[in-house]
Amino acid sequence: MSENKIPVLEVIDLGIDFGGLTAVNDFNLKVYNNEIVGLIGPNGAGKTTVFNMLTKVYQPSRGTIKFCGQDTARMSVVEMNKAGIARTFQNIRLFSNMSVIDNVKIGMNNQITYNNVEAVLRLPKYREQEAKVTEEAMELLRIFGLDKDADLIAGNLPYGAQRRLEIARAMATKPKLLLLDEPAAGMNPQETADLMDMIRFVRDHFHIAILLIEHDMKLVMGICERISVLNYGMLLAEGTPAEIQANPQVIKAYLGE
Amino acid sequence: MKTNKNFFAKLFTREYRSRLISFLIIILGYIVIELLMATGNLSSMFQSLLVPVTCYIVAALGLNLNVGVSGELNLGQAGFMCIGAFAGVCISGALAGVISNGIIRLIIAIIIGALLASLFGILIGIPVLKLQGDYLAIVTLAFGEIIKSLINNVYVGFDSNGFQFSFVENKLKLAPGGKALISGPMGATGTQRIATFTVGVILILAALTIIYNLIYSRSGRAIQACRDNRIAAESVGIHVANTKMLAFVVSAALAGAAGALYGLNYTTLIPSKFGFNLSILILVYVVLGGLGNMTGTIISTIVLVLLPELLRGLQDYRMIIYSVILILTMILSNNEKVKTFAAGLRKKLTRNRTKEAAADE
Ligand SMILES: Nc1ncnc2c1ncn2[C@@H]1O[C@H](COP(=O)(O)OP(=O)(O)O)[C@@H](O)[C@H]1O
């Protein structure tokens, strides 16, 4: 990546403490547009905590998060999404009593401009925008292989489909950066292979950056251009998949002494 | 024939089915009651219940948006009705000399009642809806009691100088020709009864239209999303407090409108009518009808208002039987076996319908 380009995401010396426990410290990361970057590390290393800081679910104790060159220190969860960061959750968080298509439509809420009076009176603006939103939502569902399930209740979907729906919902917010927290967790090898194709397709089709946490090494090594390794809340290594696989420290952290 | 088929297909989507059923119940109910009245077959006791039932339905539909769809417990719906009722009585009393048409005054009173109740809703919602947890339940409970006590102690009159307020009875000095509208614990007296069943039914239809059209819109989806998963809703850019506020304020406005209609149905109205018991009663209508189920709310309100009257012949036992029926309904509607049976029945019915549709081809 050329160094004179502004990264989509730039994280500088990020850290957070929970009471006396320092969960993440001195974490640095740059993600450029059109990149797929992996964030790996043993359980409890602080990967999800990094995502929670990037989306302001947790307020960082130290450090800077720059998004598209802008400092985000004062921004809330909602503002981070409006700026262009969307995410999925390690423990799936769908709107489980709503239909599959409504889950995606929720992601488009901020692109809709009709007001409540126009909605209650069903004015033309409401009809036009709802038709457009339905069409766009179906398009996203098609990409993630969920178009046949559009009218099902999200909570009744099989596990793998729920994970894909979460990605579809995140993509509906038209992000510049997509954060995926263990997207392949609980999927069988075939589903994981399909997911890899989908992630690549999303990057190529929407021209966005993707940062993903994953334990499935085949997936991580297969689709990430760069990988950062987190261990005990600290950055252990960063590099290409080949460099990471050959790094003795990473091997030691994963295999133990 | 293609467009025709599409039209019917649309009627049976989830959205239109529930809408259709609730509208049909109200309109058919209205026609039957009007026929019974025209032929003199409706006892005066039932006639006296007609307007109150429409008021309860409107307040309960609003509460269902707040409790069922938005998932926030509200224990002060009677407080919002109280505001609407006494605001409505005052406005109608003040306009009596200017507008002689009762229906127009009634509509103005309903609108003012709704606006004033939603104003109080906004004032309560701003601090409370930022918090997570059951704070709304606590604050609305207190609000209902405060409003009731406040009106219990206020004296309002209207004369050539406009509205006059006082907290002491004999300090209310009215110019000649003025009249007292609210007299403390005695409430509103000498109100002209301008509420009608027809306006009540129209108000229900308006409430249903507002609620359904809101639910199937951007804001309605946001309201349900905040109920289902607050963190996920924020992560897709939804402002949770504002979203919950909308459901709460619409609920308060509908209670205010219902209150105005209620207040203008009686010559005298005391504030203690709008106590905690009424708030709980409306909540029971909502819970028994099913959270988020508007048709259920309509049916349970009608049944639960009529039940004590139908059981009147049983004299002393009627409240016992009423409570037993309530408890049984609650147990049965939460029983897994009953639920699976109902789901199976529904499946069978829809399968029959699709079979019929297939046979039509
Ligand atoms: N809200 C919290 N309060 C206290 N400790 C937390 C909190 N969130 C995370 N932690 C701690 O931070 C560490 C990193 O957790 P996490 O980021 O979930 O790890 P992982 O890399 O497996 O995603 C763990 O020790 C966890 O207990």
Ligand SMILES: [Mg+2]
């Ligand atoms: Mg994690």
